Amino acid sequence: MKRIGIVGAGRMAFARGKAFLDTGEAEIIAVASRNIEHARKLAQKLGAPHAFDDYRRIASLKPDALLVEVPHGVQGEIVKWGIEIAPGILVGAALAVNSKEAEEIERKAEEEGCLIEAGYGSRYSALWEKARSLITSKSLGKPVMVQSLALYPASPSSWYYREKESGGMPLTHMTYCFINPVRWILGPVVEVSALANRILHDEEEFVKEEMCSATLRFKNGALYSAVAGYISPPNFPSLNVKFICTKGGLEILPSTQILKVYRDTGVEELDFSSQTPPLLRQAKTFLEALDGKAVCLNPPSDAKLDVAVSEAIVKAAREHTVVKL
Numbered sequence: 001m002k003r004i005g006i007v008g009a010g011r012m013a014f015a016r017g018k019a020f021l022d023t024g025e026a027e028i029i030a031v032a033s034r035n036i037e038h039a040r041k042l043a044q045k046l047g048a049p050h051a052f053d054d055y056r057r058i059a060s061l062k063p064d065a066l067l068v069e070v071p072h073g074v075q076g077e078i079v080k081w082g083i084e085i086a087p088g089i090l091v092g093a094a095l096a097v098n099s100k101e102a103e104e105i106e107r108k109a110e111e112e113g114c115l116i117e118a119g120y121g122s123r124y125s126a127l128w129e130k131a132r133s134l135i136t137s138k139s140l141g142k143p144v145m146v147q148s149l150a151l152y153p154a155s156p157s158s159w160y161y162r163e164k165e166s167g168g169m170p171l172t173h174m175t176y177c178f179i180n181p182v183r184w185i186l187g188p189v190v191e192v193s194a195l196a197n198r199i200l201h202d203e204e205e206f207v208k209e210e211m212c213s214a215t216l217r218f219k220n221g222a223l224y225s226a227v228a229g230y231i232s233p234p235n236f237p238s239l240n241v242k243f244i245c246t247k248g249g250l251e252i253l254p255s256t257q258i259l260k261v262y263r264d265t266g267v268e269e270l271d272f273s274s275q276t277p278p279l280l281r282q283a284k285t286f287l288e289a290l291d292g293k294a295v296c297l298n299p300p301s302d303a304k305l306d307v308a309v310s311e312a313i314v315k316a317a318r319e320h321t322v323v324k325l
Ligand SMILES: NC(=O)c1ccc[n+]([C@@H]2O[C@H](COP(=O)([O-])OP(=O)(O)OC[C@H]3O[C@@H](n4cnc5c(N)ncnc54)[C@H](OP(=O)(O)O)[C@@H]3O)[C@@H](O)[C@H]2O)c1
Pocket: 008, 009, 010, 011, 012, 013, 033, 034, 035, 036, 038, 039, 069, 070, 071, 072, 074, 091, 092, 093, 094, 119, 120, 121, 158, 159, 165, 172
């Protein structure tokens, strides 16, 4: 049984804490959050005996691993501390708030022998695995173009909207939806252009790229047009991904876990909604990787590329330029 300490007591701390418990191979030994009441509440829900308002107090319990689920702007300090006190850390989503911090975390983790996994879940989903195998096997021909839409109605009162805490919308939202899994399928990104606007909430401290349209070119020649933002009209189909290949195509509907495969023989609809949830698979893989029995899919050496692409998107949008990677 692995003993996990959690930093953060929000939505994802609960979801991933529960995923750890659902593996049957972990227990939550403590929850730490700024607000002690939030920490206590989550500790109670997850059966953790300790709740702290200072995450450093988890160190005395000598956890086998940490789960860090806080805003990106504050997670770096916690992750760097965690590397010194725990053999492994599962980080909410983005590895770091910028490339400099991502490199620092990668180097420090290597030096201390700490396993770090960025929390992108799509690579652990049966649907994305199937999409990847269809594209990489070339059974649909060569990939030419990907198009995605990802709208999330972030609350203006949450950290998601604050540039400093979130690291910006492209880092917080676009990497997850869907740069990380598309990179997994198409490989290295070599060029990025982007335009962005800010129309609904334009307070100074809010994210500069509230809505963004980015175009990525991959080394294999394929292009990717990603539209994402914090404005999502009610009842609007806000999440989808399409792959256009020379002999066929794919349509991914993440909300329903449906994959549509388009070929000359017709359209096949595959339903992945009853498959093991990605967060559970990721938690299980992470626990096994702590004992060297599995390999995680979002190590710092790869997850830092999501940070680099999101930085390139921001640079391209703000400077009206094409950024080479
Ligand atoms: N994999 C996915 O599907 C997915 C989806 C959404 C988000 N994420 C990622 O999950 C992570 C957590 O997001 P969430 O949605 O769970 O956030 P959340 O519900 O807002 O919870 C954030 C937690 O961080 C703490 N916090 C907030 N601001 C802080 C600050 N300035 N300093 C220190 N602590 C602070 C809060 O503590 P108090 O309550 O004590 O103030 C709260 O416990 C992020 O990395 C996010 O990008 C992943």
